[in-house]
Amino acid sequence: MAIASLDNGNAGGHFAAMRRKIIIDTDPGQDDAVAILLALASPENIEVLGITAVAGNVPLPLTQRNARIVCELAGHTSIPVFAGCEAPLSRKLVTAEHVHGKTGLDGPQLPDPTMALQDAHGVDFIIETLRREAAGSVTLCPIGPLTNIATAFQRAPDIIGRVQEIVLMGGAYFEVGNITPAAEFNIYVDPEAADIVFKSGVTTTVMPLDVTHKALTTASHVQGFRSMGTHVGRMVAEWTDFFERYDKEKYASEGAPLHDPCVIAYLIEPEMFQGRHVNVEVETGSDLTLGMTVADWWGVTDRPKNAQFMGSVDADAYFSLLTSRIARL
Ligand code: BDR
Ligand code: CA
Numbered sequence: 001m002a003i004a005s006l007d008n009g010n011a012g013g014h015f016a017a018m019r020r021k022i023i024i025d026t027d028p029g030q031d032d033a034v035a036i037l038l039a040l041a042s043p044e045n046i047e048v049l050g051i052t053a054v055a056g057n058v059p060l061p062l063t064q065r066n067a068r069i070v071c072e073l074a075g076h077t078s079i080p081v082f083a084g085c086e087a088p089l090s091r092k093l094v095t096a097e098h099v100h101g102k103t104g105l106d107g108p109q110l111p112d113p114t115m116a117l118q119d120a121h122g123v124d125f126i127i128e129t130l131r132r133e134a135a136g137s138v139t140l141c142p143i144g145p146l147t148n149i150a151t152a153f154q155r156a157p158d159i160i161g162r163v164q165e166i167v168l169m170g171g172a173y174f175e176v177g178n179i180t181p182a183a184e185f186n187i188y189v190d191p192e193a194a195d196i197v198f199k200s201g202v203t204t205t206v207m208p209l210d211v212t213h214k215a216l217t218t219a220s221h222v223q224g225f226r227s228m229g230t231h232v233g234r235m236v237a238e239w240t241d242f243f244e245r246y247d248k249e250k251y252a253s254e255g256a257p258l259h260d261p262c263v264i265a266y267l268i269e270p271e272m273f274q275g276r277h278v279n280v281e282v283e284t285g286s287d288l289t290l291g292m293t294v295a296d297w298w299g300v301t302d303r304p305k306n307a308q309f310m311g312s313v314d315a316d317a318y319f320s321l322l323t324s325r326i327a328r329l
Pocket of ligand 1: 057143144178185186
């Protein structure tokens with residue numbers, strides 16, 4: 001269905017112009033890797049306080065390892081990387097090797113990381129950081145299943161009111177599902193966690209498939225990465241070559257969605273996104289539609305508005321931001 005008259009995507013993001021302190025909560029994943037690179041390449045907009053890994057695309061031992069590989073690739077070995085939860089709150093882990101490969105970062109050969117994993121648990125890092133930093137000064141950027149964030153909120157409800165904003169990749173409405181006919185992967189893997197996050201009351205901005213399926217890689221975008229003449233540019237091109245094959249075949253499209261960097265791009269140039277402030281509820285009960293994000297796009301209920309649910313992105317602006325920033329690394 002065509003999306004008519006979108007609200008200004010900035011409505012929930014009045015913080016977006018200022019430099020943000022963020023925690024990236026992630027399950028790398030090639031698109032997670034590009035999101036991390038975009039954040040690390042953008043110090044004028046973003047200060048990465050730490051990266052917390054979660055089980056998702058692949059199990060936790062691989063996601064925490066991949067997060068360190070990406071930091072090293074970017075030359076940012078002082079970013080603290082933490083391992084978080086190894087399984088969803090109450091379900092068996094579902095992974096996505098069919099998309100991301102056995103390691104989660106299949107494509108180019110990258111060396112084992114040498115930077116250490118932090119001793120602390122990722123959830124403790126999230127809690128301690130939110131308690132230490134000024135209230136309202138830390139944005140959470142989940143780009144995997146929401147297990148770490150929900151666990152932190154359950155264990156330390158005092159931090160909920162201290163979060164500046166959650167900007168997450170997950171869910172879908174008009175684009176329906178990618179892991180089931182009804183659900184997007186990040187929400188499907190841990191729907192109970194997603195339910196806790198959407199009900200938390202924190203200002204939340206969502207980058208669903210409705211947006212990311214409008215941010216498709218094209219041959220010229222990939223060539224843009226490859227021809228940067230940098231090691232990082234070549235690695236991004238090779239990751240893209242790898243993960244594209246699955247979506248191109250599935251959707252018979254020219255390219256594949258580069259999902260997770262939308263979260264970071266929003267922090268830098270929010271005006272490239274448009275969406276609506278709506279109610280979003282997560283299905284946790286039905287086997288058929290488990291993990292579906294039911295967005296009241298047309299305002300047909302009285303349910304309280306709890307999320308800025310994005311619907312579109314200026315793809316040219318998005319890829320131009322990605323290319324110009326990643327060329328810095
Ligand atoms: C999401 O699922 C993962 O496979 C990607 O990394 C992204 O976060 C897209 O549905
Ligand atoms: Ca991800």
